[in-house]
Amino acid sequence: MEVLDILARLLVWLVLAPLLPGIINKVKAWVACRQGPPVLQLYFDLARLWSKGVVMSTMASPGFLIAPAVAWVAVVAAAMLMPLGRAGCIFSFDGDVLLLVYLLALARFSTAWGAMETGSAFEGMGAAREVSFAVLAEIGIITAILTLALESGSISLASMFTPPPGPGAALLAVGLFIILLAENCRVPFDDPNTHLELTMIHEVMVLDHSGPPFALILHGAAVKMMLFSALLVQAVLPLAHMPLGLSLAAMAGGIVLVVVAVGLVESLTARLAFRRVPLLLTIGFLFCLFPLLLTWMEGVL
Amino acid sequence: MIPPFFFGSLACLCLAILSGRFPRLWLALVLSGAGCALISAAQVLGDAGNWAWEASFTLGCQTPQFLVDGISALFLVPVSVIGGLSAVYSREYWSDHHHPDSAPRGRSWSAALILGMILVLSLANGLHFLLAWEIFAISAYFLITLDNTAPETRKAGWLYLAASHAGTMILFAFFSAVAARTGSWALGPMRDQAALAPLFWLALCGFGVKAGLFPLHVWLPSAHANAPSHVSALMSAVAIKMGVYGIVRFSAWLPLPPGAGWVVLGLGAMSALLGIAFAMAQNDFKRLLAYCSVENIGIILTGLGLAILAMANGQAAWGRVALCGTLLHVWNHSLFKSLLFLGAGSVLHATGTRDMSRLGGLWRFLPWTASLFALGSAAVSGLPPLNGFVSEWMIYLGLIRAVAAKGPVSGAIVPSVIVLAAAGALALAAFAKAVAIIFLGAPRTRRTAPVQECGWGMRAPMLVLAGLMLWVGLFPAMALGPAAIAATAWNPGWSGNVDIPVFHLGSLHLLLACGLLAAAYVVLRKVSRNGLRDSLTWDCGYAAPTTHMQYTSGSFAGIVTRWFAWILRPARLVRKVRGQFPEKALYLERTPETVLEYCIHPLGRGVGLLAEGAKKMQHGRLHLYILYVFAGVVALGGMAFWGGM
Numbered sequence: 032m033e034v035l036d037i038l039a040r041l042l043v044w045l046v047l048a049p050l051l052p053g054i055i056n057k058v059k060a061w062v063a064c065r066q067g068p069p070v071l072q073l074y075f076d077l078a079r080l081w082s083k084g085v086v087m088s089t090m091a092s093p094g095f096l097i098a099p100a101v102a103w104v105a106v107v108a109a110a111m112l113m114p115l116g117r118a119g120c121i122f123s124f125d126g127d128v129l130l131l132v133y134l135l136a137l138a139r140f141s142t143a144w145g146a147m148e149t150g151s152a153f154e155g156m157g158a159a160r161e162v163s164f165a166v167l168a169e170i171g172i173i174t175a176i177l178t179l180a181l182e183s184g185s186i187s188l189a190s191m192f193t194p195p196p197g198p199g200a201a202l203l204a205v206g207l208f209i210i211l212l213a214e215n216c217r218v219p220f221d222d223p224n225t226h227l228e229l230t231m232i233h234e235v236m237v238l239d240h241s242g243p244p245f246a247l248i249l250h251g252a253a254v255k256m257m258l259f260s261a262l263l264v265q266a267v268l269p270l271a272h273m274p275l276g277l278s279l280a281a282m283a284g285g286i287v288l289v290v291v292a293v294g295l296v297e298s299l300t301a302r303l304a305f306r307r308v309p310l311l312l313t314i315g316f317l318f319c320l321f322p323l324l325l326t327w328m329e330g331v332l
Numbered sequence: 333m334i335p336p337f338f339f340g341s342l343a344c345l346c347l348a349i350l351s352g353r354f355p356r357l358w359l360a361l362v363l364s365g366a367g368c369a370l371i372s373a374a375q376v377l378g379d380a381g382n383w384a385w386e387a388s389f390t391l392g393c394q395t396p397q398f399l400v401d402g403i404s405a406l407f408l409v410p411v412s413v414i415g416g417l418s419a420v421y422s423r424e425y426w427s428d429h430h431h432p433d434s435a436p437r438g439r440s441w442s443a444a445l446i447l448g449m450i451l452v453l454s455l456a457n458g459l460h461f462l463l464a465w466e467i468f469a470i471s472a473y474f475l476i477t478l479d480n481t482a483p484e485t486r487k488a489g490w491l492y493l494a495a496s497h498a499g500t501m502i503l504f505a506f507f508s509a510v511a512a513r514t515g516s517w518a519l520g521p522m523r524d525q526a527a528l529a530p531l532f533w534l535a536l537c538g539f540g541v542k543a544g545l546f547p548l549h550v551w552l553p554s555a556h557a558n559a560p561s562h563v564s565a566l567m568s569a570v571a572i573k574m575g576v577y578g579i580v581r582f583s584a585w586l587p588l589p590p591g592a593g594w595v596v597l598g599l600g601a602m603s604a605l606l607g608i609a610f611a612m613a614q615n616d617f618k619r620l621l622a623y624c625s626v627e628n629i630g631i632i633l634t635g636l637g638l639a640i641l642a643m644a645n646g647q648a649a650w651g652r653v654a655l656c657g658t659l660l661h662v663w664n665h666s667l668f669k670s671l672l673f674l675g676a677g678s679v680l681h682a683t684g685t686r687d688m689s690r691l692g693g694l695w696r697f698l699p700w701t702a703s704l705f706a707l708g709s710a711a712v713s714g715l716p717p718l719n720g721f722v723s724e725w726m727i728y729l730g731l732i733r734a735v736a737a738k739g740p741v742s743g744a745i746v747p748s749v750i751v752l753a754a755a756g757a758l759a760l761a762a763f764a765k766a767v768a769i770i771f772l773g774a775p776r777t778r779r780t781a782p783v784q785e786c787g788w789g790m791r792a793p794m795l796v797l798a799g800l801m802l803w804v805g806l807f808p809a810m811a812l813g814p815a816a817i818a819a820t821a822w823n824p825g826w827s828g829n830v831d832i833p834v835f836h837l838g839s840l841h842l843l844l845a846c847g848l849l850a851a852a853y854v855v856l857r858k859v860s861r862n863g864l865r866d867s868l869t870w871d872c873g874y875a876a877p878t879t880h881m882q883y884t885s886g887s888f889a890g891i892v893t894r895w896f897a898w899i900l901r902p903a904r905l906v907r908k909v910r911g912q913f914p915e916k917a918l919y920l921e922r923t924p925e926t927v928l929e930y931c932i933h934p935l936g937r938g939v940g941l942l943a944e945g946a947k948k949m950q951h952g953r954l955h956l957y958i959l960y961v962f963a964g965v966v967a968l969g970g971m972a973f974w975g976g977m
Contacts, residue, residue, distance in 0.1 A: 060631025084863035088870070090774050092695045092702075096859055100851040122840060124833035128730040130716060130840065130864055133725070136760055137715040142763045144706075148885075150693070150773030151871040156903055158768070162761035163891035175754035177746060186729070239870050243858045246882040309895075327743050 036195040037111075037121055044110045048253040049073040051260070051290045055217075058294025073253065077246045085242035098145035101123040102138040103251040109134040110258045114188050116270035116278035118275030123189035128176050131188070132169070135214075138251065139165055145244075146236035157235035164213065164220075164232065167312035171210045174319040178203060179266060181326045195272065197329070199322025204267045208292070210224040211259040213312055214251065217293055219303040220311070260289040334372045334383040334400070341368035345447040352440030355428060359419055366416035369450055373408035376400050377814040379381070382821075384456070391458055393518050399456035402586065402821030405866075406814055407453050407577045407657055410666035413495040413800070414569045415446040417793035418670065422562040424789030425677055426478070434478045438560070444471035445566065452574055458507035465574075467504065469496045470544075472571055473893040476559040488554035489516055491928075495551035499541030503578075506534040512651075529589045535582040536596070543575025545633065546603035546837040549626045550928040551899040553610075557686065561677025563620060568625045568673055568966040569666035576632055576662060583640055584822045585799070592728035593644055594744075597637025604755040609896040612889045613923040616686045618676050620766055621669065624712060627755060628665045632658050638734060641741055643823055650737065652819055652826045654730025659815040661723035661920050664804060668711040668720060671797040675705035678786040678794075686883040688769045693830050702831055706796045706847040709763035714756050717841035717848075719804035723813070724756065727834060737916060758892065765888045774879040778913030806845060808838045816862040886921050893923070901926055 053070035069075075087095060109131045114120040120127075143162055146154040178199065179191045196203075213220045216233035223234060226295020237248050264285030265272070270278040303311060344365030351358045376383055382401040389395070400408070428435045448468030455461045464474035465916045473496070477489035509531055511517045522528055537548070544552040552572070556564045583592070607626030611726040614620040635658030642651020679694065680686060695702040714725075731749045735742045785791075816830050839923065870879055886893075893900055900923050907918040924930075949960075 033540065050577065081858075082862065084865060085859045086865045086867050086870070088868065089866050089867060090693060092770075092772070093856070094695070094706075094772075095909060096855055100855040101848055104844070104847045104851045108840075121336065124836035125831075126725055126732075126833065126837075128955075129728050129732075130721075130837065133714060133716050133756075134844075136713070136757070138716055140710060140713060140764055141758055144768065144772070145771045147764075147768030149869040149871070150882050151869045151874075151877060152881040152883060153871055155768075155773075155888065158764065159888040161893065162757075162764050166757040166761065168890070169757040170750050170753045174750060177732065177735055177749060178568045180732050181742070183736065184733045184735060184736050184738070238872060242862055243855055245430050247855065257774065325646055327746075 033121070039116065040111060040121065041107075043115075044107065044254055044257065045250075048110075048257045049077060050253075051256050051286070052146070052253055054287065054290045055294040055297065058291050059298045062295065062298035067228050069203050071250065074080040077250055080246035080249070081243050082243075083242040083310050085244065088151075090150045091239075095145055095148040095239075096244050098141040098148070098245045099240060099251070101141040102108055102145075103247040103254075105138040106133045106248060106251045106258070109138075110254050112188060113258055114192065114265065115261070116265065116282040117273060117275045118279065120189045121293070123187050125187050126187075128180075128186060128188050128191065129287055132172055132176070135255070136165075136169070138255075142236055142248075145240065149239045151239065153231075153235045154238055157232055160232045161236060164308060164312060167291045167309055167316060168213050169208050171206060171312065171316040171319050174316060174323055175203060175207055175210075175266065178319060178323040178326060181323060193271045195269045197322075197326065199325040200267045202318050202325075203322045204263060206315050206320075206322075207259070207263045207266060209311060209315030209318065211263060211289070212258075212293065212296065213308075213315065214259060215293075216254045218297040220308055222302050256290070257286065263289055334380060337368040337372040337375075337924075338383070338398070338400070341365045341372065341450065342447065344368065345443050345450070348443035349440050349447065352436040352438075352443070354433075355423065355439065358439045359423060362419040362446065363416050364448065365443075366412040368418075369408055370416075371406040372400065373412065375408075377402065377817050381840065392463075394457050396460055397456040397518060398454045399520075400454050402495065402814075402818035403577070403581055404453045406818040407573060407662065408450065409814070410573065410663060411446065411449045411453065411570050412668055414566060414670045415442075415449075417560040417796060418442070418566045418674075421565070421674055421677070421790050422560075424787055425562050425681060426560050431479075434480075436437075438475060438478045438563075441471045441474045442563070442566065445475060445571070449574060453577060456519045458511055458519055461519070462500070462504060462507055465500060468571070468574065469500060472496070472563075472567060475563040476555050478560055478563065482558070482914050484554075484645075485558040488551075488558040491502040492551045492555040495541055495548075499538050499548075501576075502534055502538035502541070506531055506538055509534065519585065523585070523587050526587050530593055532582065532586050532589055533948075535586070536579060536592075539575040539578030539582075540599075541575070542572060543579065543629050543633075544572050544626050545599055545629060546626060547608050547927055547931075549607070550925065550932055552626060553614075553619045553622040553925065556625070556673075557616055557618040561618070561673055561680060564622075565584060565670040565673035565677070568622060569670035572625060572629060573662055573666060576629060576875050579633070580636060580659075580822065583636065585698075588640060588644070588903045590644070593637050593639075593641030595637070596633050596640055597745075597748055598651050600630045600633030600635075600637050601751040601755075603627065604634060605630070605751050605758075606896075606899060607878060608715070608758040608762055609892065609900065610923070612758060612765070613896070613900050614904065615688050615885045615923075617679070617688050617766055617770060618673070618686050620688075620762060621672050621676060624759065624762065625665075625669060627759060628661070628669070628712075630755070631724065631727065631752065632661050634664070634752060635661065635730065638727075638730050638745070638748075639819075639822070642730075642734070645739065645741060647734070647737070647739065648826050649831065650730045650733035651823075652730075652816075652830055653733065653832055654727055655819040655822060655826075656815045656830055657723050657726025657728075657834065659818045660726060660804075660808075662799075663811065663815075664711070664719040664723045667797055667804070668708045668718075671704060671708040671794055671801065672712065674790065674794050675701050675708060678790055679705075681786060681790070682783045684781075686886045688766070690777045691770045692807035692879070692882065692967060693772065693774045694783065695771045698771070698785050700785055700791050700794075702767075705800055706767050707770065707798050707801070709767045711805070712765050715760075715761040717805050717844045719801045719808075720809075722805060722808040722834070722837065722841075725837065726834075728752070729832065759792050761892060762889075765885060769885045769888065773882050776879055776882065776884070786938075795907070806838065806841050808834045808841070824931075901925055901930070959963045 143158040268310040350362035451464035612624035639655035711720040905920040
């Protein structure tokens with residue numbers, strides 16, 4: 032029974048995740064009055080890439096091919112730790128949320144590794160930016176976790192989201208949304224549409240990848256998007272108190288809503304001047320810090 | 333069964349000191365000494381319980397007393413493991429063939445260093461502790477300056493000697509104050525004598541110098557960078573842990589002043605953040621590793637500070653978790669840091685430079701070193717499923733449980749959690765930089781000599797360390813047992829099972845490791861089936877990429893060094909291209925040792941000026957000397973007259 036549960040969840044994450052970039056692109060196309068690529072475009076891309084050959088730089092070691100696989104496994108493992116509304120998690124223990132954060136760090140390390148393999152200036156630049164800005168994103172995430180831990184008195188993902196969201200939830204949502212944009216390389220931090228831009232972070236790191244490893248990178252990015260959306264939705268909505276079906280539906284709806292919001296932000300705002308990126312990330316961190324202070328003050332008063 | 337092994341280990345190491353001229357005999361003696369020490373530590377950490385022994389003779393009017401309890405045994409394990417492995421490594425790395433003069437000396441002193449550390453960990457008499465501490469400190473000095481032809485090394489050695497003795501001076505004050513107040517040099521639990529509490533600050537400073545806590549770390553980067561790599565591994569992995577041992581030991585024995593937990597926590601968090609910020613800014617890879625030790629000592633002390641706070645507030649729930657994490661991190665840090673230093677030694681051996689901006693693309697020539705160094709880098713960045721994550725996770729668990737408990741201290745712990753998170757992410761950045769700049773991409777300078785991978789004599793110790801790291805990472809429940817025993821020795825009130833879901837973590841780590849291997853296999857197979865073609869780096873269509881276009885260590889760290897410019901104070905020398913006949917452009921950046929150059933050096937210059945001033949009083953004129961004597965006598969008379977009244 033448990034095996035079936037695990038397989039079902041794995042299937043949900045792996046199969047549904049590539050929908051999200053499709054939805055974002057549809058939203059962007061709709062705002063721009065274009066027809067846009069089909070929602071299922073990423074599935075076609077993945078299938079095509081999976082059957083293609085690979086061109087590898089002469090400078091790169093076999094680690095260049097392995098790094099995307101490591102990153103993909105890390106992201107999927109992190110996703111498997113995430114509870115799904117009322118359905119809860121499969122494995123849960125005290126401190127699993129830290130494992131989730133560090134699995135994402137593992138993905139970052141191996142992506143940066145892959146980028147540095149090619150010895151290209153562009154990819155080095157992307158890797159340097161990615162690991163540096165991640166410092167700010169990570170303190171934001173840890174602060175959000177502290178807030179949730181303080182509210183629920185627990186540090187396992189299974190019970191972290193159970194208390195009904197307090198007044199700080201709105202602030203937390205904004206903070207997590209900013210971090211989501213940064214960690215998933217969306218506008219205003221990064222523009223997933225272009226490659227040859229000197230202000231790129233993530234896209235520039237994967238310039239030289241091709242074939243199956245590149246398919247893993249794209250799929251991993253989609254899973255990561257879904258992971259952050261799921262985190263955001265559960266931190267804000269009282270999903271644990273709804274009946275199973277309703278909570279799953281609410282979660283799916285919430286994720287779609289987040290993704291639509293990402294698409295709208297991407298259509299309506301320009302990318303940020305590069306030197307302002309740390310500023311916006313700090314604002315995201317502060318949005319996560321205020322609910323922490325609010326919860327703490329409630330406890331004191 | 334402990335005494336024969338323990339004294340056997342001391343005897344073997346004493347003989348090893350004398351047999352520096354005979355490499356094989358020496359290696360056999362050091363390995364058997366380290367093995368015996370490991371066995372006695374394992375017995376204490378097993379079920380044998382504490383071992384205490386008192387001699388029937390006296391040495392310096394004191395009877396030698398030995399005590400090996402959980403804490404000593406926990407620290408004895410890395411001393412013996414890393415001591416033995418670095419001895420094996422040094423056979424090839426610092427061979428008689430290349431260093432006919434210094435190799436025998438080095439062997440004797442490294443045996444003395446290991447002996448000194450074992451004595452420090454096991455002696456329970458203040459006077460003998462200080463003697464052992466001096467043996468340990470001085471043999472480390474001679475090891476750092478093994479290659480005494482380089483002026484930089486001699487300078488690093490002097491700095492180490494001065495800093496180490498400043499620390500020892502504080503320890504002299506500490507031990508004699510303890511002896512004066514308790515009436516005996518014998519050491520043991522003194523929790524009931526509240527008057528001793530302020531002495532904890534002396535211990536924290538004295539041992540903090542050795543541990544390399546942030547403002548007291550001034551000696552550490554240059555000493556660890558300039559020492560031969562097997563010595564750096566021993567120093568960074570184990571020797572600075574003696575300072576940690578002192579702080580852990582005396583926080584367990586002394587009554588603690590009220591703010592002790594906060595101070596240790598704060599110092600630890602500061603050390604973690606600034607240590608890794610400095611590491612990020614380094615271009616010398618051994619210096620980077622040395623600064624990373626400052627960071628890890630900071631992490632260890634953060635956990636210890638939390639444990640002290642928990643003890644003061646009677647909160648076993650999170651205190652014990654943090655303490656177990658702290659003690660396990662002592663093991664983990666010594667494993668990955670020695671692996672990294674040995675790997676760095678292999679790079680240095682092959683290329684002859686410590687400057688990362690001259691390296692690159694070494695994976696092709698040093699595949700073993702590159703993969704082992706990468707494994708160590710992943711572990712030091714705290715990535716699952718390796719050992720670094722296990723202990724950092726436990727420390728986090730303690731911290732966040734303390735916050736979630738909503739106790740009186742919870743709000744004030746929040747900043748330290750955030751600082752630790754930042755330090756963790758920065759560590760990842762620093763090691764992504766180190767491993768990528770050294771091993772990946774293309775060579776940054778043209779090499780004249782061929783680069784050769786190290787032989788099995790150097791590879792085998794690294795492989796053993798990597799195996800131990802994987803063991804702790806994949807089976808953390810087995811490593812938690814000894815840490816829990818040491819934690820009980822630290823505070824006997826905390827006994828029974830520790831509430832850490834370490835078994836769950838271990839099984840997930842195993843699953844993850846299998847998943848990673850499977851994914852790597854599948855991808856490699858799929859790629860080889862689909863077809864693999866080699867080509868130039870595409871880089872969006874640059875036709876002729878040159879190696880000079882690659883990111884360098886300085887540019888990789890640029891964003892972070894700008895954030896920390898307030899303390900790093902990078903000095904830049906820029907010459908731009910201008911005019912019709914421009915001279916060659918230049919951009920040099922150097923990160924100074926801020927604390928040393930902006931605090932300690934001015935202080936030293938002030939002392940020097942005062943001494944210069946005092947020299948004027950020595951002029952050789954007899955009549956003025958007679959005046960000094962007269963004035964002195966009058967002053968004494970005055971003191972006797974008015975003071976006596």
